[in-house]
Amino acid sequence: MNEPGVIAYHGKDNIYLNITNRCTCACTFCLREFTDEVYGYPLLLAHEPSLDEITHALELAFLDEPADEVVFCGLGEPTLRLPEVLATTEWLRLRRIRARLNTNGLGQLANPGVEVVPALVRAGLGGVSVSLNAADPQTYDRLCQPIYAKAFRAVLAFTRACVAAGLDTAMTVVDHPDIDVEACAALADRLGAAFRVRGRAVDRHRPAPRTPAAPATTAGPVRRSPTGG
């Protein structure tokens, strides 16, 4: 039997939270297509953790090692568990620990009864990274395969709301040959968000295709990180 997925795991100088494996997209480049591990940790959850299980996992992770911030990330879309994201963020804020949300930016569509960005701000969220991955709706739908119509527009609106609310906001793209990195960087810039290029998951059974180097962008330095979110 496979090892059950971990809820909290260390990576770089952060602690990452894996609270759901569900997602409202089915990105063609998603890590889930290739692996159920990140940083060597199994992330396929046996069940979605309760708030108590999340905070207990955080306490254990902090006992292991300190961290600069806690990031909602994992193999799934955290805003599908918005009540747990809000409660955990508040739990962290009371302990003066910064929380960041890695999201596909479709949380408002997933939670139509809540004003999601104001709720995140009230809970004390420190920053948000929104997956952009395309500079136009057609490419977005093809690469990210969202369950919603007009999802690309929702991603931009979510990002705009985060910037307007004063959240430390970044947009990210995956290093992928079908993604126009320069156009995405310009779009992030227009929205007032920082911009970052993420490394792409590699199918262990297939050689990685060659990808051109990312061009310079207008949105400040492009940083690359090994995992998504």
Ligand code: SF4
């Ligand atoms: S939004 Fe993230 S978790 Fe969801 S399918 Fe895309 S890459 Fe995977």
